[in-house]
Amino acid sequence: MSHMVQILDIMEKALNGKPMSETDYQLKVFAPKVQEKVREHRIKFDRENPIPQDNSMADEVFEAGLELLLDVGAFCTSSGRTITFTEQEIRESLRRAPSKLYFGEGRDKKALVARAVGDKTPPWCLLGAGGGPCSSDKSFLTLVEGYAEIPETDAITTPALTRVGGMRVRPASPLEVLAAQRNAVLAREACNRVGRQGIPIMNSLATAESDIAFAAALHPKFGMRDSDGYMICCMDPMKVDFARLNKVAVALSLGGHIGMCFGPLLGGYAGGPEGTAVSNVAHHMMGVLTYQSSWLLPFTIHLRYVASSPRDMLWVISTMGQAISRNTHLLSLNLNYTTAGPCTPMCLFETSASVTAAVTAGLSIESLGVATNKHEDRTTPVEPRISAEVGHAVAGMKLADANELVKGLLKKYESKLNEPPLGKSLYECWNAEARKPTKEYHGVIMRYKRAMADLGIDLRPEA
């Protein structure tokens, strides 16, 4: 049996790899190599078809991604060295990666399974705020209670607390440690309040950017369990540092399943849509090896719009998803961002398009970051609920049909991406006491669902 790359191997590689400056890795190694792979494999973005239907191109994108990782490796910013892998190590890690994982406890325990292109199996729905900023304990509880009550919720992705004890959180300080611990406690409390005690929290912990806050908040007394998901973010492109590897070592010691999240910017080091798709595939493999991930979380964002809904982004999501789903059994969830805010039809159309691109390509979903995920308390439980309804509705849809649906959705928002409506904040459009949207937002949802029906998608009738 061949050797499995483990955390000590990663450290050995990180300490003994080829020395290089970070800038050289990014600009002189990674960036040109991505473009070389795009040229060699003749990968081409097709603006007219945001959901591509070319199996051979998806397979070329997969091979290009594998070759990219093989040629450039990852980069450790702490040691200033590359972390390289042999082809055998990469292929073996893909073979050994799980195709099914259980998360949660009791009646909320469920299996995250690998999906195929056009799979009828509903996507795993990791629902919530995707680490969006949240100003208070009250807002945090309101949101997470709402997420836990969504019927399709398989797991929760919490917001991130920005304040503790009336003070703005400071990174790697006691304020961050305390906020991360509070994040864990409040998330579990919110799920308990609505009777979903066993539901897994898979972005542990949104408030913990530093390794010390991450480790401190994982003490069992704060409520996190080994059946939760342990999300650790990668730095673009394919970079790691000792702080992130510290998180990996801690999560492994607790027996938790690590999910590396990664967001190669469209327009960033990997260039345009073609290179970004290739980079995403390489990041999947890099995550399994370097971050010891058993599930993956791509969240590519458009450099100009800071969202996943523009036409070229939809192509990236679908192309990358098809490449991964056709050639591996990796468990991959796409996180999407919208430009528009709550209580606007545009926000719901945007997330519908991104979710359709992901689910029909064989991915599961994390939904979502609303209004570019930067505004405090500008998100509600409605947007992830709608995302999940769409995810379930389009499972099993053929790529050609998804292409037509997405083109119909793009017509509704593409021209407004430069100046999207910010919509309303949490309490302006969500009634926390009644645990439902306001009358105004209810009307927006009704109109949205009628428009979706016109596009051929019948979603659950609104109460």
Added chain:
Amino acid sequence: MSADEKILKDLQKAVLGYDSKAAVSAAKAAIAAKVDPLLAIEKGLMPAIEKVGDQFEKMEIYLPELMLAGDAMKSALALLLPLLPKGSKGAKATVVMGTVQGDVHEIGKNIVASMLMAGGFNVIDLGVDVKTITFVDEAERNSAKIIGASALMASTIGSQKDIIDYLVASGKRKKHAVLVGGGPTTKEWAKEIGADGCGMTAVEAVKLANRISKGT
């Protein structure tokens, strides 16, 4: 084409070709031929880097090309700027910039640094995870008119406030304008912490820096 025109063309070509070595050669040629350094900057380098900035804005080129063009520009400027008479309009204000303490995300900072360079600013890039005191010390040491503080995370933008608070507490606030930017920053946040502006995009950051540089 005269010899001077050829040198100006070579400077442009070097930046448009993202070639630092060629930019250094062209700058040396300009100096050897006694081309006015201000002319070399304004008619050679600036039109090229402005074109690169436009192309990046339209997403006709991407981050690597923008950064390499910025590097080429900086390499040539390193030779030409010291030759300008004091008080010359060749270079705008000095900007020290970095990603704030506790935050290692550098892409946004790199984009803005390159665009500022493209706009003729003298940019001193302090890198990522930069301590509050380092922003202030480096601004003082380089007589920087502007401090640029980038943050990507909701948990790290508090460090932007620390820079301003530190400047106020140490009596240096009026010496340095502070611009903030990055994922979770908003104009409301910039106002709340007393920043001089918030660049929601790289283009907006450059506009703000220009306004501050001109004192308008």
